[in-house]
């Protein structure tokens with residue numbers, strides 16, 4: 045795959061301070077926005093704890109200023125910038141994807 | 156030969172002087188003689204009103220007669236000192252005694268000031284000062300229907316309460332444009348008036364009485380504005396006048412408007428004569444409170460045993476309970492320096508609080524608290540010690556629900572010299588050393604320091620101090636919700652209520668930091684819902700998965716659907732609808748433990764379609780996903796069962812429909828049984844109800860789950876209306892005071908005073924909050940709305956009910972296998988096989 049930027053929807057398709065799941069090349073990606081859509085992040089939708097496609101439905105927030113998502117199933121926390129698993133226990137990190145917003149459209153790079 | 160001290164007046168201060176001198180005079184150099192005009196030794200005038208509530212004169216007495224004997228104090232009861240000969244140094248009494256003194260102490264107190272209005276001498280006009288006054292009033296009131304109190308100050312309001320307790324229609328007439336004009340500002344006075352009127356006392360402001368009419372007996376009051384108020388009885392409470400008549404005759408210097416002039420040593424113009432208490436005039440001021448009087452008594456006793464002591468004026472800060480309402484004021488609310496005001500004005504909860512701080516917000520200058528004065532002790536310390544305020548001083552007046560002093564400047568910031576208990580002059584240092592010396596409970600501290608044994612007003616501070624010291628030496632407990640909010644759930648609840656904040660963003664901006672997390676967001680969402688009852692999806696970004704999609708997420712990311720079936724009663728037609736929906740969407744069905752039906756395996760995008768059918772058929776959300784009322788289980792009760800004595804199903808339906816949807820710190824379960832055989836297992840519920848021959852028994856705080864707990868019996872044989880009222884109060888009190896995710900059973904286990912305390916609150920209104928709790932519950936009940944009905948009609952809310960934002964596909968990773976004729980989620984192994992096949 046190339047460095048091509050792929051459109052995954054409009055800003056208004058997403059709810060503020062929440063996640064939404066998008067499908068790109070058959071892959072499920074969770075896209076989050078924080079601080080009223082001023083910052084955007086994308087990670088895999090699959091929670092590596094119990095392999096469920098649920099992360100986009102997790103609550104987001106921050107830990108000491110770093111944005112994070114809490115899985116809706118068992119509350120494992122992941123750093124949205126790096127994908128790092130930041131809770132107790134031995135759980136894999138997440139794959140993250142570059143995101144950009146241009147003229148109201150959200151683009152992802154499937155690197 | 157012992158030196159003779161004569162004390163004229165055996166009131167609260169005169170008595171305290173005797174007590175203090177006896178304690179300090181270890182060499183036994185003094186002989187104390189006291190004249191007591193009243194027919195009994197000193198009693199607690201401050202709590203005089205409790206005489207109406209059934210306390211006897213005996214209960215109120217400061218010390219029994221034996222005490223005077225044991226301490227070798229010569230007391231002349233019912234004998235008034237009528238003159239003093241300062242040259243011969245003698246006191247002569249009405250009964251004809253003449254006794255010599257070395258030192259003389261005036262503790263003659265004050266009498267009620269009766270304004271010279273024509274007609275005040277008619278029968279039916281009373282003052283409120285002594286036990287005899289009260290006896291006379293009670294006797295006279297037997298033939299009366301209405302009573303007016305002249306004076307809307309502290310004492311006037313207390314007298315009004317007394318009149319009300321005598322079953323009289325009560326009016327309070329104040330000359331000034333507001334109540335408690337000396338302590339309160341306009342907004343505080345207005346709120347107090349509203350509260351007091353809501354308790355049935357009619358308040359008349361700006362009224363100056365020009366005549367008291369009646370033929371020998373009071374029949375009406377005539378005011379300067381020519382209005383008339385018909386009354387059978389009047390209590391005058393227009394201020395006090397120092398009792399200085401004996402001092403005047405003895406030639407002591409008095410103030411221009413009365414009062415025996417004293418200096419810093421409390422000496423009068425005669426170096427052998429002191430004056431203390433309400434008869435003493437210090438720097439132009441009569442201190443009409445008991446605490447300064449005690450300080451004076453202490454200072455004189457100290458001097459007599461040869462130590463340095465003086466009186467330097469006292470703070471007039473006060474906190475009182477007036478007609479069931481906390482009222483407190485301290486410091487200066489209109490200071491001469493530039494200042495800022497911080498105000499909470501919440502007429503809905505009947506709370507008004509104002510802090511006056513310096514312009515830089517660093518120092519507290521004064522304040523007013525009406526409706527909730529829990530913060531008083533803490534604020535008084537901050538004010539008296541001129542301590543630096545926390546960054547957000549507003550925190551200081553956001554009430555803490557658990558009765559402890561609210562956050563902010565804690566007791567640990569106080570200097571060691573800070574006086575904690577003024578009654579007994581106990582400093583923070585004294586208490587700390589008591590703890591260091593091994594005092595390991597509050598009662599230990601009371602025993603060895605005497606702190607809190609006077610009026611008890613300092614107990615919240617003593618408790619805080621104790622806790623803080625314990626924490627220092629042992630386990631550190633942080634009560635903060637999470638890193639974003641330095642407050643407990645209870646504090647957040649109070650903050651939201653007091654400030655009217657309705658959105659998370661505002662709450663975060665004003666009281667938190669960062670962007671929130673999975674702990675504080677749902678806590679805030681629940682609090683917004685239990686306070687303002689706006690549909691939970693109005694702020695979707697706050698809710699845990701369950702609340703966010705109004706359904707419980709199951710292990711595979713699918714959801715369950717549980718409609719409400721109140722009391723477990725369902726018609727065949729409704730049952731068929733559930734069956735049909737389940738069939739249409741291929742859902743798994745099971746009867747739950749709460750007498751209703753669960754459908755599993757619904758995918759996110761199917762939820763709105765499923766609920767549309769259910770809602771159209773008349774079902775409502777069952778809130779199985781929420782921290783709120785789940786089910787009210789019932790047995791068939793007297794309707795069918797041959798043992799039943801009460802209509803269990805009928806009541807269960809009423810209860811379930813009343814409390815449905817109300818968000819609480821954790822889930823709530825309930826049950827109703829039709830008789831004592833208890834088939835509905837009500838005694839394992841958060842609140843359970845069992846029918847009796849005479850009504851209903853109410854049980855609370857049980858739990859079935861992980862840590863089973865049987866309920867405690869709260870009340871017996873209630874009629875249905877009282878039952879509902881008690882449940883309203885119980886639930887709101889729990890919502891108000893429990894920590895996040897704390898079930899009622901754990902809440903009860905940590906509730907100070909346990910079930911007895913709860914009974915006191917719910918049944919006896921010991922905190923005076925029941926009206927408020929009921930009103931809050933009424934609001935929640937009246938604004939109930941089915942969340943699913945609300946959601947399916949709102950495209951914006953439904954936007955998130957699809958798996959992908961950018962296409963209409965569904966989640967292909969969800970797979971089911973067949974089991975006993977229904978679906979179940981495929982395991983990870985099974986999924987692999989399915990893919991391989």
Ligand SMILES: Cc1cc2nc3c(=O)[nH]c(=O)nc-3n(C[C@H](O)[C@H](O)[C@H](O)COP(=O)(O)OP(=O)(O)OC[C@H]3O[C@@H](n4cnc5c(N)ncnc54)[C@H](O)[C@@H]3O)c2cc1C
Pocket residue numbers: 163164165166167168169170190191192193200201202203204234235236237262263264265283284310313398401431432433434442443444445446448475
């Ligand atoms: C209903 C009520 C509620 C109150 N509530 C509060 C409160 O909540 N908080 C607070 O701080 N204060 C309160 N006060 C005020 C408080 O009671 C007084 O500040 C306190 O009692 C003053 O004490 P004292 O000893 O100076 O005067 P008193 O208690 O009035 O005692 C003086 C005594 O001296 C006697 N006496 C007078 N002249 C002579 C004489 N010549 N010979 C012999 N005996 C004489 C009098 O009969 C009287 O018994 C309240 C007062 C009342 C009436």
Ligand code: HEM
Pocket residue numbers: 199201202445446447472474475476531532576577578609610611612613615
């Ligand atoms: C023995 C001496 C005292 C007596 C008999 C007395 C009496 C009272 C009374 C009647 C109340 C109202 C209680 C209620 O809320 O129902 C009260 C409350 C209070 N008083 Fe005193 N008072 C005394 C001394 C003092 C002094 C010297 C101070 C400090 C200046 C003080 C501070 C307080 C405080 C802080 C409260 C609030 C208590 C609460 O939290 O409810 N008291 N006192």
Ligand code: SF4
Pocket residue numbers: 790791792793796797798799800803828829830831832833834835
């Ligand atoms: S609790 Fe009593 S009324 Fe209810 S089913 Fe059992 S026996 Fe019958």
Ligand code: SF4
Pocket residue numbers: none
């Ligand atoms: S008991 Fe355990 S497994 Fe059963 S429903 Fe409750 S949480 Fe799930």
Ligand code: FES
Pocket residue numbers: 091092093094095096115116117118119120
């Ligand atoms: S599946 Fe995400 S935390 Fe368990």
